[in-house]
Amino acid sequence: MNRTKRITKENLIIDAAEKVFSTVGFRNATMGEIADKIQMSKGSVYFYFSSKENLYMAVTHRAWQVLLDRHYYCLQSVKYKSGFETTSELFKFAMEFAEEHPYYFELIMNFIALIRSSNQQKLAKDKIREALEDSIYYRKILDINNLPLSIVTKEIERGQKDGSIKNQRNPILLYLSAWALLTGYMTLNASNSERGKSTIFRVGVEDWRRYTMKMVQDILNDEIEYDYQKQAILEATPEF
Amino acid sequence: MNRTKRITKENLIIDAAEKVFSTVGFRNATMGEIADKIQMSKGSVYFYFSSKENLYMAVTHRAWQVLLDRHYYCLQSVKYKSGFETTSELFKFAMEFAEEHPYYFELIMNFIALIRSSNQQKLAKDKIREALEDSIYYRKILDINNLPLSIVTKEIERGQKDGSIKNQRNPILLYLSAWALLTGYMTLNASNSERGKSTIFRVGVEDWRRYTMKMVQDILNDEIEYDYQKQAILEATPEF
């Protein structure tokens, strides 16, 4: 079997896995169900993916690829704009990505949680995490997972230099804050809503989405001086 | 065995379950491990909690209780303050809660996701969700899970009336936005950090935390008029 054909098959399997994982979750998903979905035998699935964990990582890898593609696409099309404009665009695209592919977004979050827990604790019993880390796709993702961060922070830095971004704080902090906003929005929204239609606690989702994007921009525009009197309620935070 | 003793035992089990669930996750956790942790037999655990799902919900219930207690404690201590002050305090306490009990926070998020998915789709295969919903604790949580929202939004409304909160948008929107900020912060931070010490992508976690709290306040202070020129990058959002 030539390389092309192999890749086609792999993608077919990843398609099926994506559907099954997103519907019932990793633990509930069975290799049998995934194989059935594309009229394939379990044995064949194992021919292409050495383990369930490896297959899961392959789906996660695709999620990162799609996210990354958006970033590159975005860079290309906004080359001549200011740092603020590019950064805004990047987040707008990220939001669109998250809403179009809520499960990819979830996978990305899970991956981030995975590397966090890897860094800090090696829990004796967690066979699954070990298996995940054994996957070739894990390595592949490790190689690219910082790219979104570096792409965006580079644009933020550019914006801080060209004056379009007023907030002079650490670009990574800005990135994280904006990304947290997006994450929170997605998590609470739980990605079930048909965009613009649904309502959550009697707030239109579309309203919320717009306000979230506005807040991202506010972050970029935020100047350090602000009303310290109100801040005083919290602990003193002079550096902001 | 009197009521007190029973509750003590239940709490003992919940303690153990909390540790095990938070370490290896619900699916990876086994009743045997939970029982072992407190030198109890599996049968005994089942004497107190009718199923693994029920036990999980008991832990989740505790998480909501702790969160709710903070809210009430907070209300009590800030009675004579402005709406803005109270709301700020409430979020400050929520943040502290999340950082002190990251796993509780996770449980609360999971519960929210659970009721979302319950409302929208009855997936044929998901036995686990069904079992979760059968739990008495599920009912108990249903009865209280809206209280944080209603407590905070009431304070926001008060603040909007007394002039201390300038942002006149839908109080629920403000609540959700602030809560999303917190959620995103917690998710990305993955809550493993010892407060103030750790670093994420070379940003001090403490810095990030403070900035997050500042953003919450900014939400409250946000006035509707702002620079529409920058907004123009996004789709028009006249209502903000």
Place this chain on the structure above:
Amino acid sequence: MNRTKRITKENLIIDAAEKVFSTVGFRNATMGEIADKIQMSKGSVYFYFSSKENLYMAVTHRAWQVLLDRHYYCLQSVKYKSGFETTSELFKFAMEFAEEHPYYFELIMNFIALIRSSNQQKLAKDKIREALEDSIYYRKILDINNLPLSIVTKEIERGQKDGSIKNQRNPILLYLSAWALLTGYMTLNASNSERGKSTIFRVGVEDWRRYTMKMVQDILNDEIEYDYQKQAILEATPEF
């Protein structure tokens, strides 16, 4: 606790056990359910009955007692009648017993099966049968379970002598045949029918019942001479 009180309690438990066993069967029944039914603790049930099997045998013992009482009652009231009349009465009473207490009838059948299997094979694994045979009630039943047979056969013999029963075959054979008829009727009828109302395969149960009783009488009236030509279809059976 005096003897009377003890017996009262035991009967209370047997009542509950009877209901539970008859509803869900021996294996499905739990000691907990039986105890609950009379607001008693499991421990107390064990105080009176040393095991589930023992309790089951106690219920079975009661069934035999009730059957036997009917026999004695019947003997008393038909003292001056012919052997045919008494025997008919005995079967009429047995039929009524079976229909009024279908579960007792089942217990009696089960007991008969139990002693059959005991006589013939000691299956290594059958812990339950062993436990049943350990019961004091098992011994008690062993002492009485032949009484119905001997009572009825004595009457048949009397009838054969006084000329009212024409069938001169072995009285035990007659007894078994009639009892088999009753057993088959009860088994197929499955005891669910409200007497006289229900229908089985479009045959009125009441019709069937009457016909069964008629057949019992036919057995008693059966004379040895009959049309041997038809019999020839079966293997030769000259002794009948």
Place this chain on the structure above:
Amino acid sequence: MNRTKRITKENLIIDAAEKVFSTVGFRNATMGEIADKIQMSKGSVYFYFSSKENLYMAVTHRAWQVLLDRHYYCLQSVKYKSGFETTSELFKFAMEFAEEHPYYFELIMNFIALIRSSNQQKLAKDKIREALEDSIYYRKILDINNLPLSIVTKEIERGQKDGSIKNQRNPILLYLSAWALLTGYMTLNASNSERGKSTIFRVGVEDWRRYTMKMVQDILNDEIEYDYQKQAILEATPEF
């Protein structure tokens, strides 16, 4: 694995299950024991039969098949005989079936009890019955379980028309009565006896068997007129 091989395996498992079930009963039987008996893993057994209940129903299905085969075989070989002769033959074969395969007979009785209880009561707790009814084999048996009845009653009707069967009562009643006789005989005999050798209550089993068959014929020959004086002991039953 081709269809033939699969069926062979299934039959291998059914063989083992039949032995185990008949020896220790459904509830006492364990899948492990069944698997062990044919040097197979439990998992493999589950590969062929989705549950213990399903396997049990598969054995029951075989029992019905064997019974039915006898009926058809019998029909074939007695085509040119009278209704009386055919019916007699059918019962003779049924008796042989019951004696050769006592456990099959028991399974058939249990199945009949099962559908009776299904028709009349849905007991909340009986998970087992539900599981039984979920089996594919349950459906299969439902499709054939009335055939013996319809085959035999058709022959009885023919006999009533051709004059060889004198008893003009409802053919189904005759069928049930004869079948009840067989059932009672089998139940009391408990089917453990080596044919012709054993003795029950000092009656030769062979004698009893012959007499039972004779009674079946008597049913067919029974004419409605008989001695009403004796009947008077029972409640009036004018229709017989």
Place this chain on the structure above:
DNA sequence: GATGAATGAGATTTCATTCAT
């Protein structure tokens, strides 16, 4: 390359029974 039968390690759950109080 593809198949699917076979495996076997576990996981949840149930209950009869015991025993300290």
Place this chain on the structure above:
DNA sequence: AATGAATGAAATCTCATTCAT
């Protein structure tokens, strides 16, 4: 006498994974 918490031995069922064909 009575209670009911605690135990622990089983039993059913699931699936990721392997491997002969």
